[in-house]
Amino acid sequence: MADIVSSTDRIAASITQAIVERRLMPGTRLAEQQLADIYGVSRTLVRQALNQLSRHRLVTLTPARGACVAEPSVEEARQVFELRKMLESSLLAQLCSTITPAQIRQLREHLKLEREALKRTDVPGRTRLLADFHVLLARLHGNEVLAETLADLLSRCSLIALMYQSSHSAAESQAEHEAIVNALQARDKRALMKLLDNHLGNVEANLKLEPRAPDLAAALKAA
Numbered sequence: 351m352a353d354i355v356s357s358t359d360r361i362a363a364s365i366t367q368a369i370v371e372r373r374l375m376p377g378t379r380l381a382e383q384q385l386a387d388i389y390g391v392s393r394t395l396v397r398q399a400l401n402q403l404s405r406h407r408l409v410t411l412t413p414a415r416g417a418c419v420a421e422p423s424v425e426e427a428r429q430v431f432e433l434r435k436m437l438e439s440s441l442l443a444q445l446c447s448t449i450t451p452a453q454i455r456q457l458r459e460h461l462k463l464e465r466e467a468l469k470r471t472d473v474p475g476r477t478r479l480l481a482d483f484h485v486l487l488a489r490l491h492g493n494e495v496l497a498e499t500l501a502d503l504l505s506r507c508s509l510i511a512l513m514y515q516s517s518h519s520a521a522e523s524q525a526e527h528e529a530i531v532n533a534l535q536a537r538d539k540r541a542l543m544k545l546l547d548n549h550l551g552n553v554e555a556n557l558k559l560e561p562r563a564p565d566l567a568a569a570l571k572a573a
């Protein structure tokens with residue numbers, strides 16, 4: 351039983367990572383047999399993993415098409431960002447009074463990894479690290495449930511960024527993370543709240559929150 355659970359988790363984690371690193375596009379078909387071959391497991395395990403991912407809203411299951419990478423709606427995108435703002439502003443407000451020098455060093459280590467990934471133009475790596483920054487803040491606060499919830503929301507944000515073509519650059523996000531850590535170190539709560547608002551607001555504002563509909567007329571005119 352433990353093996354079954356760990357295989358299901360392993361497949362779900364691998365697909366989630368591909369989504370976080372933006373290697374899997376929204377709407378991509380996830381064929382059970384193909385996944386079973388890739389992971390060298392039974393279709394039953396694959397189906398369990400896909401069920402798990404659909405509960406986290408990363409995969410959509412429909413009788414007609416089977417499993418596909420989810421395509422979050424505009425409304426869902428807005429709600430995900432709204433929830434992130436609620437959770438992360440209260441997280442940062444609390445961290446601001448409890449943060450220790452050792453934790454600041456841990457955050458600085460993480461920022462260094464982000465900068466290095468940016469310099470290498472390692473796109474999957476930097477995308478994952480930029481998301482992990484937010485999860486790390488929750489871990490430092492010592493709330494594992496919050497860390498898991500944020501990790502789920504961050505995965506959904508990756509899909510949202512792909513769906514709505516976020517133009518907020520990785521370099522801008524990275525610079526904003528540096529400023530957040532500086533404000534934490536200075537225990538400047540007011541600056542911190544402004545920075546977070548700006549950071550999440552920038553990402554959201556740079557999404558083109560209109561579904562990407564193919565322009566049929568333009569496509570046919572060209573032909």
Ligand SMILES: [Zn+2]
Nearest residue numbers: 480483523527
């Ligand atoms: Zn960020």
